[in-house]
Amino acid sequence: MGLVRAVAVLVTFCGMMLGTAEAGVINITAGVLNTPNLGKVVATSTSTFRVDAASGTVTETGSATRIPNASVTTPQYIITCTGSGSPCSTSKLVTVTIQANTTSGPAFLAALNVSVSSGTLTSGPTGQNTQTVSFIAKSAAPGGTVAVFNLGMDVTIPATATGSKPTPAYTITTTNN
Amino acid sequence: MTCILVAVLACAMADGTAIGPSSVSRSASGSVTISKVISAARTRILNFGHFKNTGGGDCTASTITLDARTGLRSTTGSAVLAGGTAGSGAYTISGSANSIYGVSFPAVALSSPHTLTVSAFRFYSATNNSTTMGRIGPGGTDTPHVGATIFVPCSFDTHNINEVVASFTLTVTYP
Numbered sequence: 001m002g003l004v005r006a007v008a009v010l011v012t013f014c015g016m017m018l019g020t021a022e023a024g025v026i027n028i029t030a031g032v033l034n035t036p037n038l039g040k041v042v043a044t045s046t047s048t049f050r051v052d053a054a055s056g057t058v059t060e061t062g063s064a065t066r067i068p069n070a071s072v073t074t075p076q077y078i079i080t081c082t083g084s085g086s087p088c089s090t091s092k093l094v095t096v097t098i099q100a101n102t103t104s105g106p107a108f109l110a111a112l113n114v115s116v117s118s119g120t121l122t123s124g125p126t127g128q129n130t131q132t133v134s135f136i137a138k139s140a141a142p143g144g145t146v147a148v149f150n151l152g153m154d155v156t157i158p159a160t161a162t163g164s165k166p167t168p169a170y171t172i173t174t175t176n177n
Numbered sequence: 178m179t180c181i182l183v184a185v186l187a188c189a190m191a192d193g194t195a196i197g198p199s200s201v202s203r204s205a206s207g208s209v210t211i212s213k214v215i216s217a218a219r220t221r222i223l224n225f226g227h228f229k230n231t232g233g234g235d236c237t238a239s240t241i242t243l244d245a246r247t248g249l250r251s252t253t254g255s256a257v258l259a260g261g262t263a264g265s266g267a268y269t270i271s272g273s274a275n276s277i278y279g280v281s282f283p284a285v286a287l288s289s290p291h292t293l294t295v296s297a298f299r300f301y302s303a304t305n306n307s308t309t310m311g312r313i314g315p316g317g318t319d320t321p322h323v324g325a326t327i328f329v330p331c332s333f334d335t336h337n338i339n340e341v342v343a344s345f346t347l348t349v350t351y352p
Contacts, residue, residue, distance in 0.1 A: 025201075027201065028201055028202075028203040030203070032205050033205055033206065034206060034208035035205075037208040038209040039210060040351055041210070042211075042212050042213070042351065051207075067351045077203075101204070153207060155207060155209055157209065157211055163273055163274065164210075165208070165210045165211070167207065168206055168207050168209075169204055169206040170204070170205060170206065170207075171203070171204045172205075173200055174201045174202075175199070175200045
């Protein structure tokens with residue numbers, strides 16, 4: 001009888017927790033399609049254009065020419081937390097990883113770089129100017145912003161890739177503890 | 178006792194903290210347009226043909242203008258046209274299909290063989306109604322024409338030789 005009472009108390013306590021601790025959810029703002037847009041380039045040999053995440057400036061390696069060679073708008077992403085339960089708590093950590101999807105094709109992302117403009121980082125960004133960049137930010141209060149970052153990238157264009165309009169892809173993943 | 182353990186486990190899972198990490202992903206892409214290298218090849222030289230001075234001691238300096246579109250010549254001053262094989266310059270521009278391109282010329286060039294001053298280059302492409310731009314066709318080429326104006330001083334003495342513009346820099350670029 002005593003054992004049954006103990007279980008009943010525990011179940012009741014558990015039910016109270018269910019009622020008060022609504023699960024939190026990490027959100028990433030919608031993907032920014034076709035950004036940055038490097039515009040028109042002419043490549044006579046394999047060349048790479050590096051877009052700086054913070055400034056949008058484009059620097060060129062190789063013989064390619066970009067017309068005109070002006071700064072571009074880099075995609076900005078906002079990681080937020082909704083809900084009042086975990087992981088929307090400042091004691092939690094959110095790992096943000098950006099991964100280039102391909103390593104070949106008429107234009108591919110040879111590397112990525114990020115500029116974090118808001119958020120409390122506990123690690124990184126690591127892997128800058130490689131194909132996988134990540135950082136860890138502390139989670140925030142419900143409804144708060146975990147991190148705001150801009151994404152830059154190295155776009156490599158093989159000499160043979162003429163007359164096309166490729167859209168090299170990447171994936172952003174958040175993982176919370 | 179087993180009941181208590183099951184209940185504790187269920188309780189912990191309901192909180193969401195003991196389930197383990199969760200992930201959210203988004204995909205997006207950049208964008209770039211890769212164009213072919215643009216180039217120009219001359220297929221016909223810019224040729225003012227034959228002309229000569231008239232007027233003797235009353236000569237006034239002349240100009241001969243070669244129309245880029247029609248290839249016809251017009252004159253001012255004492256010079257008169259005298260045959261030859263006059264014609265606008267013709268070029269083949271190669272590059273990315275359906276692309277607009279811009280063209281520019283030197284301010285001044287010299288003719289051959291009499292080293293006359295040539296200026297006011299003019300451009301005509303049937304694909305684009307502009308004096309400074311053309312459009313590469315679906316096949317990856319365009320065939321514009323180039324005209325100009327040649328200055329003929331009274332000291333010029335013709336020898337019935339075609340007066341051509343053998344060398345000048347025609348610059349084509351994607352805008």
